[in-house]
Amino acid sequence: MSVIDRGRDLSLEDVAVWELGKRFGFYGSVLAIVLASMFPVLWILVSSLKPPAELFVFPQEYLPYTVTFDGGFRIVQQYPLTLENYARALGQRPVGQYILNSVIVASGTAIIDVILGAMAGYALSRLRFDYKLPVLLIVLFSALLPFISRLIPLYKLAISFQGTPAGALFGLNQYLGLILPYAAFQMPFAVWIFQAYFKQLPDSLEEAGLMDGLSRVGVLFRIILPVSMPAMATTAIIVFIYAWNEFLFALTFMTQDSKRTITVGIALFGGQFNSPWGIISAAVFMSLIPLLLFMFVFQKKIVEGLTAGVGKA
Amino acid sequence: MADSTAQIGETSRFGEESLQGRLRRYRELRLTEEELAVALLTPVVTFLLAVSFYPILDTVWASFHTGYVIQLPGQPQEFVWLENYAKLFSTGSFWNALFVSLFYTFVSVPIELVFGLALALLLQRDFKWKYFAQAAILFPWALPTVINAKIWAWMLDPNYGVISDLLVRVGILSQPFAFLSNPDIALYTMTFITIWKTTSFMTLIMLAGLSNIPEHLYESARMDGASKWRRFRDITLPLLKPTILVALIFRTLPAFQAFGLPFGLTGGGPGEATTTLVLYAQQAAYNNPGPTNGGFALGSAAATVITLLALVIALIYVGTLYEPEVR
Numbered sequence: 297m298s299v300i301d302r303g304r305d306l307s308l309e310d311v312a313v314w315e316l317g318k319r320f321g322f323y324g325s326v327l328a329i330v331l332a333s334m335f336p337v338l339w340i341l342v343s344s345l346k347p348p349a350e351l352f353v354f355p356q357e358y359l360p361y362t363v364t365f366d367g368g369f370r371i372v373q374q375y376p377l378t379l380e381n382y383a384r385a386l387g388q389r390p391v392g393q394y395i396l397n398s399v400i401v402a403s404g405t406a407i408i409d410v411i412l413g414a415m416a417g418y419a420l421s422r423l424r425f426d427y428k429l430p431v432l433l434i435v436l437f438s439a440l441l442p443f444i445s446r447l448i449p450l451y452k453l454a455i456s457f458q459g460t461p462a463g464a465l466f467g468l469n470q471y472l473g474l475i476l477p478y479a480a481f482q483m484p485f486a487v488w489i490f491q492a493y494f495k496q497l498p499d500s501l502e503e504a505g506l507m508d509g510l511s512r513v514g515v516l517f518r519i520i521l522p523v524s525m526p527a528m529a530t531t532a533i534i535v536f537i538y539a540w541n542e543f544l545f546a547l548t549f550m551t552q553d554s555k556r557t558i559t560v561g562i563a564l565f566g567g568q569f570n571s572p573w574g575i576i577s578a579a580v581f582m583s584l585i586p587l588l589l590f591m592f593v594f595q596k597k598i599v600e601g602l603t604a605g606v607g608k609a
Numbered sequence: 610m611a612d613s614t615a616q617i618g619e620t621s622r623f624g625e626e627s628l629q630g631r632l633r634r635y636r637e638l639r640l641t642e643e644e645l646a647v648a649l650l651t652p653v654v655t656f657l658l659a660v661s662f663y664p665i666l667d668t669v670w671a672s673f674h675t676g677y678v679i680q681l682p683g684q685p686q687e688f689v690w691l692e693n694y695a696k697l698f699s700t701g702s703f704w705n706a707l708f709v710s711l712f713y714t715f716v717s718v719p720i721e722l723v724f725g726l727a728l729a730l731l732l733q734r735d736f737k738w739k740y741f742a743q744a745a746i747l748f749p750w751a752l753p754t755v756i757n758a759k760i761w762a763w764m765l766d767p768n769y770g771v772i773s774d775l776l777v778r779v780g781i782l783s784q785p786f787a788f789l790s791n792p793d794i795a796l797y798t799m800t801f802i803t804i805w806k807t808t809s810f811m812t813l814i815m816l817a818g819l820s821n822i823p824e825h826l827y828e829s830a831r832m833d834g835a836s837k838w839r840r841f842r843d844i845t846l847p848l849l850k851p852t853i854l855v856a857l858i859f860r861t862l863p864a865f866q867a868f869g870l871p872f873g874l875t876g877g878g879p880g881e882a883t884t885t886l887v888l889y890a891q892q893a894a895y896n897n898p899g900p901t902n903g904g905f906a907l908g909s910a911a912a913t914v915i916t917l918l919a920l921v922i923a924l925i926y927v928g929t930l931y932e933p934e935v936r
Contacts, residue, residue: 322736329728330745333809336760339750339771343763354785356774366748412656415649425646434654437663440923441867443920444887448894448905449667480660483653511639525909541753543869544891548767563873566670582757587751595744 337584344382344577351574381578391579393554394561395586399472401546401557402539406532407480409486413531416483417490418516422502439484443544450477451548456498469555474546478539486531489601493527494520503577530601533594537587558583665916667885674908681698693910697866703911705826705881706889709796714864717803721860722853724804725811730845732812743816758873763804765789789875792882797885799874803864811856818852819845854930861926862919886915 341353342358350357359373364372385391419425421433454473457463466473497520507531546557554565562583565576626634634640641649672693674686697703732743749757764771767787776782790800822845830840868887871877875894877884884892894908 318830322731322734323802326731326736326742329731330742332805333746334766336757337752339764340760352769354769354774355777356769409905412653419646419649422648423642423649427644429652432653434657434662438657439666440862440920441661442887442912442915442919443888444866445659445668445909445916446664447891448671448758448909449664452667452905468859477660480656483657487653490750510643511637512645513638516645537751541751541755543753543755543872544887547872548895551840557870559753559755562759563869565759571763573766576759577763580759583756584752587753588748591748591751592741592744595747596740598747599743599813599816599820602813603820 300497304597316368328608337588340577340580340584343573345377345379346375346574347378347380348572348574356378366499375451381574384572385575385578385582388566388575389414389561389579390479390554391558391561391582393430394556395556395583397471397550397555398540398559398583399586400471401478402473402536405478405482405539406536408475409482409535410532412479413483413486413490414521414528416487417492417527418494420487422493422497422520423495435484435487438480439488441480442514445483447544447548448544454549468549469552470549471555473549474539474542474557476551477545478535482535482538485534489526489531493524493601497523519524526597533590533598533601537590541585559581661903666773668846668909668912668916669904671909674906676904676909689906693906694914697907697910697914702881702884702889706884706886707881709884710865710867710886712802713803713867714861717800717807718857718861718864720804721808721811722856724808725813726815726849727813728808729814729819732816747809747813749806750813752806754806755867755873756869759807762874765798791880792879795875795879795882800872802874803867803870810844810860814856814859815849816854818849819858820884821852822848838913850930854926857930858923859928861922865919865922866915886911886918889913 300518345360346357359372360375360377361371364370415433416431420428420435437548453462454467454470457465457467464470466476475481500517501519502512505519506512510518541559542557542558547558547563550556550560553561562576562579563581565571612629627883669833671686673690674688675919687921728746732746738744752760765773765788766785767790768785770785770788772788774783776786777784789795826844826848828839830844835843866887867885868891871883871885871888875883877888889914890911894905
């Protein structure tokens with residue numbers, strides 16, 4: 297994978313002061329960038345563990361303990377750590393419910409996009425048929441349409457469905473009311489990832505399947521889908537993160553507190569008088585735990601899955 | 610079984626298949642290439658037409674009519690020609706929002722592109738803890754925009770913000786600074802925050818693009834004695850062009866539609882200093898229950914203008930950067 301091969305294997309003649317300095321510079325800059333990237337999250341963690349009195353001070357304390365030297369080393373406590381903010385966040389607002397709502401909406405969106413995206417991606421990349429160009433144009437064009445210009449009509453539609461049987465399917469405060477728009481918005485992306493991935497597969501896969509007496513549907517389900525796990529994983533993860541993060545529609549469509557997603561829940565957390573930053577920090581950190589797990593577990597898969605799609609614009 | 614599979618293509622193309630035979634074939638899920646394509650694409654196309662294209666057309670329609678936040682059934686919507694647009698273009702708020710969005714987009718995206726490419730080149734090397742570093746560097750991309758806005762609102766708090774604290778410690782500031790309530794600075798601050806966050810997205814796309822460049826090109830260039838800079842300029846950059854196009858389109862259009870960041874960070878303030886186009890349109894639509902031209906009519910006109918601008922931006926990019934399959 298590595299193309300520029302600095303500092304990969306250290307041979308004897310490399311061990312010079314210059315090389316050491318370079319390596320030091322390299323690791324130093326990586327560390328600095330990592331810190332700059334993670335600092336806001338770390339600061340939220342620190343803030344969420346501080347008692348309220350320690351939060352609103354200037355200058356701020358960073359670490360709960362420091363080591364001082366006065367003849368001997370001593371560990372000095374700067375502020376006590378507390379979980380009070382977490383208890384209060386959970387007590388004041390249904391943070392658990394928000395997170396559950398987000399999980400439902402994001403998973404539903406990811407499932408729809410993986411299924412429909414794989415279907416369309418397969419047809420567009422590996423089947424011969426008329427009207428391929430118009431279909432491609434519909435998919436591409438819908439990727440360019442701004443979300444705001446789809447918001448008002450869908451909102452009007454949801455309002456007019458209220459109270460009718462259709463309202464249970466697509467209405468305000470319905471999970472599907474978010475899942476369907478999200479799935480449509482990310483569909484071009486899903487189709488793009490799948491068609492790029494399928495294009496890379498050798499033609500012999502289908503030929504072998506047809507020779508063995510499988511139908512075309514059989515080829516798709518028995519041969520193509522089982523080898524397309526990387527594309528499915530990439531699509532699912534990225535669509536999940538998109539749906540987890542979306543705000544404009546979530547704000548508009550979920551008017552009941554118990555149906556709000558975590559982004560809206562936190563955005564509307566501000567108190568009547570001033571913002572309770574300790575409690576907000578606790579809620580924010582809880583909302584980030586799934587994303588932190590996702591990124592640290594799956595990021596290699598995300599990059600690999602995108603690789604097929606990006607090369608061929 | 611096997612022989613019928615081979616014949617399917619022929620029979621259906623010439624329409625000689627009996628209806629019953631065709632139904633039986635469908636029941637057994639033995640489809641021709643074309644039938645399978647139709648079966649696979651119909652749900653997606655229907656879905657996109659219903660949830661993406663119908664709303665756009667409805668927005669355009671609504672922008673030429675009177676409209677209310679809550680349209681009562683039977684309440685007439687009158688055709689008003691360009692009245693909504695006239696109202697939109699006569700408000701200073703719209704032009705301000707247009708400026709904010711254009712500044713925010715076209716300052717942040719190029720900087721993100723350069724930073725993202727630099728970080729991707731850095732991460733492309735193999736080193737200890739590489740994947741840990743990569744996950745950490747890509748994390749801001751996964752951070753929800755509006756939650757990111759809240760985090761930065763706290764870090765930039767005018768009295769207790771940690772950014773002020775850091776800058777005081779290094780000696781750049783002598784006392785806490787109100788980055789977000791100063792009307793001259795707020796837009797720069799917001800642009801900085803988006804650069805911080807979305808550089809990670811650029812890095813992600815660039816990493817994927819870089820790993821598509823075959824290594825043997827670099828090796829032969831090295832053997833020819835090409836310098837590092839030459840290798841970057843003559844191999845990496847040209848081969849990365851399609852990736853850069855994808856990254857620019859994927860980044861410019863969302864930046865142009867920024868909503869969550871100003872909503873969570875400043876609410877568009879102070880005054881309207883950070884009110885982006887989409888925030889303006891959303892506020893026009895939902896906080897503006899005026900009798901005729903208010904509410905959804907004005908919001909729809911604004912949304913239509915945003916759509917047109919987004920399409921123009923996309924066309925310009927594709928027109929200048931797209932090269933049909935050079936390789």
